[in-house]
Amino acid sequence: MSKQPGRKSILANFASYTPQQRELEQENAPSEPTTSSSRVAGVIGATQRTLAELREEREELKAQLEASGELELDPELVDPSPFPDRLIDDDEEAFEAFKLLIASEGQMMPILVRRHPADPARYQVSYGHRRLRAARELGLKVKAKVGSLDDRQLVIAQGMENSARQDLTWAEKALFAAGMETAGVKARDIRAALAVDDPELARFRTVCRIVPEDVMRAIGRAPKAGRTRWTALAKACSDDDAVDRVRKTLADAKGSKSDDRFVLALNAAAAKTRKKLETVNVVDASGSKLGTANFTSSEVRITVDPTHAPGFAEFVRSELPALVERYKASRDS
Structure with a gap:
């Protein structure tokens, strides 16, 4: 789905250092865009301030990335992001086509990684998981830029890269937000990472609270x-x-x-x-069947043969007040 005319992503220039777009187009399938509702003037002012903060953060991250060198890494030394933002992609045909592009033309765009906080000999990827997987399966080195990123910068860069290309599906964004929140990332930074507002973040929370993660x-x-x-x-x-x-x-x-x-x-x-139904035969002292009684958690239905039990229905109706009182007494005791 194409972006609306005149609306440029707040991060459209985030990856402006990259020389090719074809690789990105094959790597990422568009998903449904998030539509923002109109706001009153006060909220618009707050949004403008937030956008200004995002622009400033983007420029800082962009400058940092441009200053970092590009390396070729062994994919086996690169671990996934500690904040997973992708679900399993069942479109293997698309991935195979993407991998074939890497094999024939090489990796045009570097991935973004940082040194692993617990093991300086290893790395963690911020974005470029599919490029990393393709390089690993092809037995190739993966081109990477190494950023000096803390957790906050890592998730913001990760979310910005994906949101700018409308890459993540709604479910992936919701789970990404939930994962960041569980890890203690502030709501402000989650909104910045995914470029969403408070109502959308609230919807993410609601769905993830009700629908189990599994x-x-x-x-x-x-x-x-x-x-x-x-x-x-x-x-x-x-x-x-x-x-x-x-x-x-x-x-x-x-x-x-x-x-x-x-x-x-x-x-x-x-x-x-379907409510569980229990059927009981209605019999007299001699064992003769007079009818049936059907019970569910919310319904009782008695059916009798008037030839075998004439007037039984009227008798049950007349006994209902006393039966109710006996029920209430049993509940109170």
């Missing part, structure tokens, strides 16, 4: 499912029975595309469960 990861990227459909799934998953149905459905749907898994999950969550 369910979201089992569904996968689901690029066609945006905010509205994930919110609908969260609403449908408001009880444990719905979540259990979704897990069972996803367990039987392995091998399907993530968008198809999302549809199956949503349908399973929204399906009405």
Whole structure:
């Protein structure tokens, strides 16, 4: 999906040092853009201040990256980001085409890494996970820029790179935000990393609170499912029975595309469960059957044969007040 005319990403120039765009276009499939609602003047002013802060931070990071040298690293020495922002990509054909491009033309754009805080002989990737995977599978060195980044700068650079290209799906952004929040990253920095506002961050939190992480990861990227459909799934998953149905459905749907898994999950969550029905025969002292009584958690239905029990229905109706009083007495005792 193309960007709206006249709206340039706040990070459109973040990776301006790169010489090629073809590699990026094959590496990243567009997802649904986040639409911002109109705000009152006070909020607009706050947003403008936030954008100014983001521009300043972008320029600082850009200058730092431009000053850093480019290295060729052994992919086996590069670990994933401590803040994962990607779900498993089930479009292997697209990745194979991307890998073929790397094999035939070489890696045009470097990835961004930092020294591993716990092991200076290793690195952690900020962005460029698919380039890293392609180089590893091809047995090639991976071109990388090494930035001196703390956790905050790493997630902001990581989110900025992806958000500028509309690279992450809505679910990936939600899980990325949840992971950063769990790690203690401030809300301000999460918003900066993903270029989202407070209402969207709140929606991320709501969906991740209701839909278990294992369910979201089992569904996968689901690029066609945006905010509205994930919110609908969260609403449908408001009880444990719905979540259990979704897990069972996803367990039987392995091998399907993530968008198809999302549809199956949503349908399973929204399906009405059939109430458990218990049937008891109504018999007299001699054992003769007069009818049946059906019970569920919210319904009692008695059916009698009037030829065997004439007037039984009227008798039950007349006894209901006394039966209710006996029920209340048993509850109070």
